Amino acid sequence: MLLVVDDDSRVRTVVSWQLESEGYAVQVAADGATAWRRIVEQRPDLVVLDLSLPGLSGLDLLRRLRENGDRTPVVVLSGRSGEGDRILGLDLGADDYLVKPFSPGELAARVRSVLRRTGPAPVAPAPRTGLRIDPASREVELDGEPVPLTAREFDLLAFLAGHPRHVFTRAQLLEQVWSSSQAWQSEATVTEHVHRLRHKLGHRFLVTVRGVGYRLEP
CATH class of the missing domain: 1.10.10.10 (Winged helix-like DNA-binding domain superfamily/Winged helix DNA-binding domain)
Known part of the structure; x- marks a missing residue:
């Protein structure tokens, strides 16, 4: 399951549609506090995270995750295009950073790439013996x-x-x-x-x- 966190309902809808068309189950959250509860309770495989959230900001949410030892993959989707913001997001533990406006197809490709990198290593089938x-x-x-x-x-x-x-x-x-x-x-x-x-x-x-x-x- 993937969690899409953004305070813009249009962004949530577009991202959800794109990821669902790729075969992923998607949940959404409109603010940081709700996103935190969803992460703790539902343990998503990846979070698509906006940084400008009401209440608990995206950066604070990301910082809290990593400080608690939570390695849930995070792809930042933000309107903050400055180099400093990108560096800060990556330094706090984001796995990728995409700037708005964005291509839904590119976002899906980045999600797939992050999941390949951070997912469990495939287990080789045991050799057939006897x-x-x-x-x-x-x-x-x-x-x-x-x-x-x-x-x-x-x-x-x-x-x-x-x-x-x-x-x-x-x-x-x-x-x-x-x-x-x-x-x-x-x-x-x-x-x-x-x-x-x-x-x-x-x-x-x-x-x-x-x-x-x-x-x-x-």
């Missing part, structure tokens, strides 16, 4: 990278993944994955496919249980 198996697309990823598997390699991996930590003998895997219990279908076929999977996936997932068979560690 093993991901998608049965529908028959795709496998390891630590976010695709792993090309043959049809039978995928079938074996998917079956073991569907029964994590369950130990299967080679004969059981032949029957379940190859749909075969025939003697001519050697159990060495299972051993060879496990070896290929380990070559592609590493050794952290497929575990050999000596004298029994294999299991998949999730």
